Amino acid sequence: MSSEKILKISVCLFILGFFCISASFAQQRWDWHISGGTIVDGTGKAAYRADILVRDDSIGYIGNVNADTIQSEHFVDATDKVVSPGFIDSHAHGVPLETPQFQNFLGMGVTSIVLGQDGSSPAVGELSSWFEEVEAVNPAVNIALLSGHGSIRSKVDIGKQKPTNKELQKMQKLLRSDLNAGAFGMSTGLEYVPGMYADEEELELLAEVVGNENGLIMSHMRSEDNSEIETSLDELAMQGEYTAVHASHLKVVYGKGIVRAEEILDYIEYFRSQGIHITADIYPYSASYTGIGIVFPDWAKTKAEWQNALEERPEVLRQFLKNKVAQRNGADAILFGSGEFSGLTLQEAAEQENQSAIDLLMKMGPQAASAAHFVMDQQLQDRLMLGEKIMVSSDGSPTMRHPRGYGSFAKMVRYYVNEKELLSLEEAIYKMSGLPAKTIGLEDRGLVQEGMKADLLIFEPTEIQDRATFEHPHKLAEGFDWIMINGTVVRKEGVFSEKRTGRVLLNGSNQ
Numbered sequence: 001m002s003s004e005k006i007l008k009i010s011v012c013l014f015i016l017g018f019f020c021i022s023a024s025f026a027q028q029r030w031d032w033h034i035s036g037g038t039i040v041d042g043t044g045k046a047a048y049r050a051d052i053l054v055r056d057d058s059i060g061y062i063g064n065v066n067a068d069t070i071q072s073e074h075f076v077d078a079t080d081k082v083v084s085p086g087f088i089d090s091h092a093h094g095v096p097l098e099t100p101q102f103q104n105f106l107g108m109g110v111t112s113i114v115l116g117q118d119g120s121s122p123a124v125g126e127l128s129s130w131f132e133e134v135e136a137v138n139p140a141v142n143i144a145l146l147s148g149h150g151s152i153r154s155k156v157d158i159g160k161q162k163p164t165n166k167e168l169q170k171m172q173k174l175l176r177s178d179l180n181a182g183a184f185g186m187s188t189g190l191e192y193v194p195g196m197y198a199d200e201e202e203l204e205l206l207a208e209v210v211g212n213e214n215g216l217i218m219s220h221m222r223s224e225d226n227s228e229i230e231t232s233l234d235e236l237a238m239q240g241e242y243t244a245v246h247a248s249h250l251k252v253v254y255g256k257g258i259v260r261a262e263e264i265l266d267y268i269e270y271f272r273s274q275g276i277h278i279t280a281d282i283y284p285y286s287a288s289y290t291g292i293g294i295v296f297p298d299w300a301k302t303k304a305e306w307q308n309a310l311e312e313r314p315e316v317l318r319q320f321l322k323n324k325v326a327q328r329n330g331a332d333a334i335l336f337g338s339g340e341f342s343g344l345t346l347q348e349a350a351e352q353e354n355q356s357a358i359d360l361l362m363k364m365g366p367q368a369a370s371a372a373h374f375v376m377d378q379q380l381q382d383r384l385m386l387g388e389k390i391m392v393s394s395d396g397s398p399t400m401r402h403p404r405g406y407g408s409f410a411k412m413v414r415y416y417v418n419e420k421e422l423l424s425l426e427e428a429i430y431k432m433s434g435l436p437a438k439t440i441g442l443e444d445r446g447l448v449q450e451g452m453k454a455d456l457l458i459f460e461p462t463e464i465q466d467r468a469t470f471e472h473p474h475k476l477a478e479g480f481d482w483i484m485i486n487g488t489v490v491r492k493e494g495v496f497s498e499k500r501t502g503r504v505l506l507n508g509s510n511q
Contacts, residue, residue: 030055030072031487033065037078037458040426041448042085042434047426052083054454057487062450074489076482078458082425085433085446086111086455086485087409090281091218091248091393093117099398100137100500107476108409108466109432110394111455111485112142112505114440117248117395118220119150119189125174127181131504139502140490142455144440146187146218147178149206150195160197168202172209182506184440185215187248190222190235191294193301203239211243215507216440218246226255230267240276246439247280249395250384251288253375254327261383269388279439281393282385284411286376287470289337289395289402293366294373295324306365314362321358328375331357335470337401339369346371372402372470386422391435403473407466410477414464425461441507458482 032054039062040047051065053072067075089105092113096102105113115121123130124147134143152174156167163171175186186206189195210217217239221232229252236245252264271278293301297320300309309317325331331347341349350357384390392412396405409432416423423431437446444453457480464479483491488501 028055028070030060030070032074032076032454032484032489033067033070033072034076034078034083034456034458035065035067037081037083039448040082040084040429042429042437042446044426044430044434047082052448052456054456054484054487057453059448059450059452059454059456062448076458081458081460083448084429084457084459085437085448085452086457086483087392087429087432088436088440088442088446089113089394089409090246090391090436090440091117091283091395093395093397093400093405096134096139096143097137100139102140102398102502103476103496104396104398104406104474105141105394106483106491106496107478107480108394108407109457109459109477109480109483110141110409111457111483111502112144112442112445114144114146114184114218114436116146116148116183117187117189117218119148119153119187119192119195121146121148121151121178121183121187124148124151124155125177127178127183131182131506135504138500139504140500141485141502142445142505143502144442144505144507145183146185146216147175147183149186149188149198149203150192152178152206153194153198158194158197160194162199163202168205171202171206175206175209176213179210179213179215179507182504182508183215184505184507185243186210186217188217188219190232191220191224192291195220196222196298196301200235200238203235204242207239207242207245213507214441216244216246218248220248224251224253226252226260229255229264233264233267233271237271237274237276237278240271240278244277244279244439246278249288249393250280250282250390251376252380252384253288255380256377258379258383261380261387265384265387279389279391279435280384280387281391281436282381283393283395283404283408284381284385284415285402285404285408286378286381287335287372287374287402288376289370289372289400289404291366291370292334292336292361292364292368295321295328295334295361296366301366303365303367310362318358318362321361325357325361328373333374335372335374336369337371337473339364341369342401370400382416382420382422385416385431389435389439391431391439392428393436401473403466403468403470406468406474407477410464410466410479413461413479414466418462418464442505445505454484454487456482456484
């Protein structure tokens with residue numbers, strides 16, 4: 001047989017095969033046909049135009065589709081709009097058994113959240129039962145969980161003491177139980193009671209357990225002060241000898257300027273050059289939110305310690321508070337978000353009570369309220385946000401009186417992409433989807449690719465607005481008008497559905 005005949009036969013077979021595949025494809029039934037959108041796929045690569053077909057809870061096909069040749073139950077014309085993965089909030093707060101709607105997250109395009117932060121988590125050692133309860137309430141977003149070091153420490157009832165070998169073994173056993181149940185790693189809150197009492201040995205022994213289960217350590221580090229940040233990163237990197245580590249809500253309190261930010265990013269990059277897998281998240285605001293205990297000394301953090309300090313050394317406590325409040329930009333820079341004075345600054349509350357700000361703090365104690373603390377430099381934080389393997393988080397919740405819980409991810413598009421042009425849309429979406437998915441270990445989410453779960457957003461980038469402010473922190477973001485979670489549309493043309501289709505995500509299994 002001549003080579004010409006062989007070529008003709010090959011071409012015929014190719015054409016026949018193409019039409020057979022096309023016929024088979026056309027006969028398949030699809031739930032959703034999203035047509036003509038500009039896909040920003042979550043990898044950071046350049047956007048491209050294509051159709052997406054969804055069946056059940058997954059993306060089944062991406063490419064050019066003739067609507068007349070397929071059968072789909074629903075059709076969306078996404079021409080002139082962006083289609084992206086749903087965003088993943090790597091550091092979130094909330095109680096799904098109490099507020100399963102989580103519209104604050106949905107409003108800003110977040111379809112998956114990671115709870116169990118800052119060393120605090122529910123149902124230590126009994127996570128399987130908690131997961132079942134969460135599944136039963138049908139949360140609106142997907143929920144992943146970390147096991148909290150502080151909660152483990154409290155359950156073993158160590159107090160301030162260094163744990164004995166037997167107590168360490170109990171802690172390791174509880175952590176291992178949580179990880180085996182599906183937790184994605186361990187969180188630490190080393191600036192808080194009881195995490196602040198943990199030493200290097202304790203943390204590293206637990207890090208070894210996390211590493212054996214392919215988990216992540218996500219840490220609210222020992223200190224975020226400008227003078228202590230390198231030391232805190234050193235401590236985290238030591239745990240990184242055993243497993244991947246992650247700095248929660250990276251910031252440099254009191255630090256200023258782009259140069260200082262680059263010093264910190266270079267410091268982190270040095271650890272990577274030594275083989276440490278280290279990442280971080282940032283929320284796009286210059287005010288933190290935490291308990292007012294942050295301004296109290298280590299020897300007056302608990303209620304008992306505070307009362308003892310009032311009796312034994314009140315003037316020492318008073319002077320410490322005076323210095324600390326001044327260091328943190330004064331009483332006007334502390335805005336209460338809970339408790340009796342919610343919505344007032346410390347200065348306003350003091351004036352209302354006809355006493356000094358320090359006297360009011362002395363009276364309130366370290367556990368009376370939480371507050372927004374305006375202690376960060378915008379230029380420094382902006383430069384940190386651009387860093388490699390730095391992702392976005394909200395560190396927010398449905399109830400917290402801080403706009404980050406309602407606006408963080410929308411602000412990334414509005415501020416960093418549209419207004420300041422510090423990031424391309426592709427880079428910003430990577431920091432909100434693909435990067436956190438890879439960091440946490442969500443293998444089937446965070447990307448627009450065939451076979452991935454259909455957590456999708458359809459939006460016009462110029463219409464994205466974060467509306468929450470410190471005065472009105474619970475205003476939903478605008479612009480993410482189409483939201484799909486696990487193949488079901490839960491927001492259509494700006495209107496929320498009553499459907500809640502989020503799932504509990506477990507480490508080590510595709511959901």
